[in-house]
Amino acid sequence: MLIKNRVRELRAIHKLTQEDLAEKVNVTRQTIAAIEKQDYIPSLLLGLNICEVFEVKMEELFWLGGENIEK
Template identity: 50%
Template sequence: MEKTANRLRELRKVRGQTQEEMAKDLGVTRQTVISIEKGEYIPSTTLALKIARLLKKPVEDIFWLE
């Protein structure tokens, strides 16, 4: 079964943001950012697009199937 992977942690660190700060920018809880980074929670399309907009990257540069 295919799994959704991401490099949110890496991109967040490039921006110099903490999980708390990113969560605030995205309007979600810190636990949600943690869960996404760990791959435990797959965000909705809306949230994935918000993340892409925040990071100024295409969605597929952040999330991909493996």
């Protein structure tokens, strides 16, 4: 299963760049880009920190969806 997310969407709504969000949650811009492309599954702590920035619940930001191509 893949973990889908709304990071890019919520980042745009909040008018944050990837760099802005990265600074707020103490990671690199590349980490935010990888999360948005669903190439990286964030830790629980990072996921909660991102939720805190956007003031949303975890299930509003991340959810299970679709089959993973690499089985």
